[in-house]
Amino acid sequence: MMVDNTENNEFRELLSDYAAPIEDDGFSQHVLTQAPSPRNTGAIKRTMIGTAALIAAIVSVPQLASLKHFISGIKLPEVSLNLSALNEMSISNAAIFALLAAMLIGLASSFWLNEDM
Numbered sequence: 276m277m278v279d280n281t282e283n284n285e286f287r288e289l290l291s292d293y294a295a296p297i298e299d300d301g302f303s304q305h306v307l308t309q310a311p312s313p314r315n316t317g318a319i320k321r322t323m324i325g326t327a328a329l330i331a332a333i334v335s336v337p338q339l340a341s342l343k344h345f346i347s348g349i350k351l352p353e354v355s356l357n358l359s360a361l362n363e364m365s366i367s368n369a370a371i372f373a374l375l376a377a378m379l380i381g382l383a384s385s386f387w388l389n390e391d392m
Contacts, residue, residue: 324387 328383
């Protein structure tokens with residue numbers, strides 16, 4: 276069975292000149308030579324990410340009390356484990372917040388210090 280591609284060929288023929296460069300008498304080259312060279316985008320990126328992190332911290336810190344109240348209201352089902360080591364282990368709220376802060380700092384620093392992003 277032979278497939279008729281006349282519509283595709285007509286479409287390709289119609290768009291064949293679309294990507295051709297437009298003659299502008301050297302205007303594009305002149306604009307490129309007059310344009311300032313790009314700045315250090317890594318420094319700009321780190322500054323923007325740092326500023327965003329600072330704004331996020333300013334917005335989120337007042338909400339921590341509400342978050343703690345919300346989390347304390349969550350009721351989880353009781354789970355019984357027969358392992359004595361797990362029953363004796365107790366993690367304080369400060370340790371949990373320290374681990375969360377370490378994860379957030381690690382994530383922020385990976386975005387902030389990575390040049391490939």
